[in-house]
Amino acid sequence: MGDHKPSGGGKDNRNPLFRGLKSLEGPFDPFETSALPDRPGELFLNWFEQALGEKAAEPHAATLSTVDEDGRPDARVLILKDVHGETFFFASGLESRKGRQLQQVPHAALTFYWPALGRQIRLRGSVTDTGAQEGADDLRRRGTEARALAMLGRQSERLDSKAQLDQALAEQREILRQDADAVTPLWRLFALRLEEAEFWQADADRKHTRVQYRLAANGAWEHGLLWP
């Protein structure tokens, strides 16, 4: 914050790289909110199908936000693997930074942004590790190279050199060559059980539409609009 430059009396003193950049230009289809599904998982899949139809780039890539044991936030992009009802699945190493954070604080947020549709989806919930068997099944669905990489483990540990990685990868490929069924118990599928979801539709005039779903104490889903 201390580095912030003075405003310069109305002049645009910002780095030129940031001047004149546009966002959310549209036009976008309006978000019809009069007949919304009762449950957010259904609306997510409707929107996801539309994102696929509009050829949105990698619509299954999302930012996963976690917090560490000191309550400090952390975030990274990963791939959404599946959705069942209101449960969202992603895969990662158990001993990675996010894996350790989720074991300490089992709550997370997943955020999607699809610029082609002017849509953002924000999901929050509690996270459980679905266990070694589900992790192994996820590994087996990968191509050999992606599987060898996931099986290396040590995700987010300090790497001494690229040569160290190449050697570990060569060893892992050899393990897979000798046993095509080999897996590691440290690769896991995590399940985020939704407690809150927000569907955000941009409007080129900035009158954005926001719909929030919340899980009520009685277990029913409630939804309503939010101010933009």
Ligand SMILES: Cc1cc2nc3c(=O)[nH]c(=O)nc-3n(C[C@H](O)[C@H](O)[C@H](O)COP(=O)(O)O)c2cc1C
């Ligand atoms: C498009 C994209 C997809 C990714 N998919 C995954 C994934 O499915 N699982 C994963 O563990 N990391 C994935 N990553 C890498 C993560 O962003 C991150 O670098 C890694 O998981 C280590 O994060 P951590 O140190 O917070 O544990 C992906 C990165 C990108 C940019």
